[in-house]
Amino acid sequence: MKDVSFGQYYPVDSFSHRLDPRLKLIFLIAYIVAIFLASNFYGLALCAGLLVVIVVVSRIPFGKVLRAVRGVLFLVLFTAALNILFYNGETVYAAWWVFAITKEGLIFSAFLALRLVLLVVCSSMLTYTTTPVSLTDGVESLLTPLKWIKLPVHALALVMSIALRFIPILMDETERIKNAQKARGADFESGNLFKRVKAMVPILVPLLLSAFRRADELGDAMDARCYTGGNGRTKYKKLRFTWRDLVAFLAVAALITGVVLMKVYLPAPY
Amino acid sequence: MKAIAFSNVSFRYEEDSPFVIDKLNFSVEEGEFVAVLGHNGSGKSTLARLANGLLVPDAGSVSVFGVQLTDKNLFDVRKNVGVVFQNPDNQTVATIVEDDVAFGAENVGLPREEIGRRIDFALRAVGMEAYRHATVARLSGGQKQRVAIAGVLALKPRAVILDESTAMLDPRGRREIVEVVTRLNKEEGITVVLITHFMEEALLADRAVVMNRGEIVMQGRPEEIFERQEELVTYNLALPRIGVVCNRLRAAGMPVPNTLDAEALAEEIAKCV
Numbered sequence: 304m305k306d307v308s309f310g311q312y313y314p315v316d317s318f319s320h321r322l323d324p325r326l327k328l329i330f331l332i333a334y335i336v337a338i339f340l341a342s343n344f345y346g347l348a349l350c351a352g353l354l355v356v357i358v359v360v361s362r363i364p365f366g367k368v369l370r371a372v373r374g375v376l377f378l379v380l381f382t383a384a385l386n387i388l389f390y391n392g393e394t395v396y397a398a399w400w401v402f403a404i405t406k407e408g409l410i411f412s413a414f415l416a417l418r419l420v421l422l423v424v425c426s427s428m429l430t431y432t433t434t435p436v437s438l439t440d441g442v443e444s445l446l447t448p449l450k451w452i453k454l455p456v457h458a459l460a461l462v463m464s465i466a467l468r469f470i471p472i473l474m475d476e477t478e479r480i481k482n483a484q485k486a487r488g489a490d491f492e493s494g495n496l497f498k499r500v501k502a503m504v505p506i507l508v509p510l511l512l513s514a515f516r517r518a519d520e521l522g523d524a525m526d527a528r529c530y531t532g533g534n535g536r537t538k539y540k541k542l543r544f545t546w547r548d549l550v551a552f553l554a555v556a557a558l559i560t561g562v563v564l565m566k567v568y569l570p571a572p573y
Numbered sequence: 574m575k576a577i578a579f580s581n582v583s584f585r586y587e588e589d590s591p592f593v594i595d596k597l598n599f600s601v602e603e604g605e606f607v608a609v610l611g612h613n614g615s616g617k618s619t620l621a622r623l624a625n626g627l628l629v630p631d632a633g634s635v636s637v638f639g640v641q642l643t644d645k646n647l648f649d650v651r652k653n654v655g656v657v658f659q660n661p662d663n664q665t666v667a668t669i670v671e672d673d674v675a676f677g678a679e680n681v682g683l684p685r686e687e688i689g690r691r692i693d694f695a696l697r698a699v700g701m702e703a704y705r706h707a708t709v710a711r712l713s714g715g716q717k718q719r720v721a722i723a724g725v726l727a728l729k730p731r732a733v734i735l736d737e738s739t740a741m742l743d744p745r746g747r748r749e750i751v752e753v754v755t756r757l758n759k760e761e762g763i764t765v766v767l768i769t770h771f772m773e774e775a776l777l778a779d780r781a782v783v784m785n786r787g788e789i790v791m792q793g794r795p796e797e798i799f800e801r802q803e804e805l806v807t808y809n810l811a812l813p814r815i816g817v818v819c820n821r822l823r824a825a826g827m828p829v830p831n832t833l834d835a836e837a838l839a840e841e842i843a844k845c846v
Binding site for chain 2: 434436467468471521524528530531535537541
């Protein structure tokens, strides 16, 4: 299988795997809020510390976590580079034309990079430890109030879980089409950016066609298994709060308190 | 009782295109194991889709276990007739085996305990109980298709149609599937319609039906069908080599039975010599 880690479930049995998906979703949001609340390295260190604990108790191999980071490495480096070059700091190390590398710029971009990495790792922890079906159940359950404004909550949640399921399949397919086009003499590596983007067209068109075909077949298979939408449907897996959820809740609550305290009492910038 | 009965059914995909199924009369008895053979475009897949209401006939009628298919009873009919499709990747809804098997049972609104029992039953029936918590993507093709069969069995259908479900599998996966459906037929009494273009798969069926251009052109016990080699060729169906050998031996006066099983044939030859 292709090396796509983001958004993929990692099947082991652990503390985090057994948490209620609804709470996990809320925790993720709370954790992201905490990351953005943190205004200095102490706060981020606290976030990172908790994340390390989460990774350990989730029994996700460290390599898997790194792989999730690798997916956004370019983005992280790119923003860091921009920040280093454009940040207006006082202690200038080097300057050229409109660019200047300053001490503050370096610190600030390190801060932002760490923030981004934490963001990606915590989001991927959710999908590593939660099967798409329970994630769907969680989203559906949390969005239930929106049914009042006629939002098709069940359908949206199902779309989400099917999308997650098809990521590795479509990645495989992209690779296959790419190889097939290469075998026919297509060139994806040379030329300027515009040329390279144009070279993607012969990949995207068959990929899109095949995605439609798959969607069609999946629709038939779902129909054949009596799918008629969310009405009258039951769920095999029941969502339940346990002591684990309480522990996790306390940990996240402590994190937010800690971050806020540090913001107030340790106002050192970064 | 007839499990599936087509009477004068015609169907075409577009208004002015030729009929894919043309005034077809076809029926399957309850508990029967029927193999439908035909090359690409013979209308055999359309047959599967008509039988559980995925497609609606332009003319004629389709009855399933004595109930004529209409727009209103589609849901009940589909509970009775399950369809397993060709591509295992395009019919799995969930990532985890048990979640996928549960899908159909959840759709018909069964209580949780019953869904659990259905999953047990369905996974045992296809011999996949050890993979209950596995990720579907990591299974082999044959295993994926067995999970797909389990997903259909969770609805406790009285008939199962396999629409070229072995076409994308390797020989081993194909054998697994044929074994599973044969056992379902013999032990659970489930009516099986196996649509395929691999002739050796038809061998275990009670009856083989050959389709060509939307019509049934040959019908009978699989052994009888395989004997009519020249006729099969006209419908673009080639007998496996072992069947050709068998036919030649018989033509040469050797008293061997018609089989597509190389070992069985070898034993028979050994007896003659």
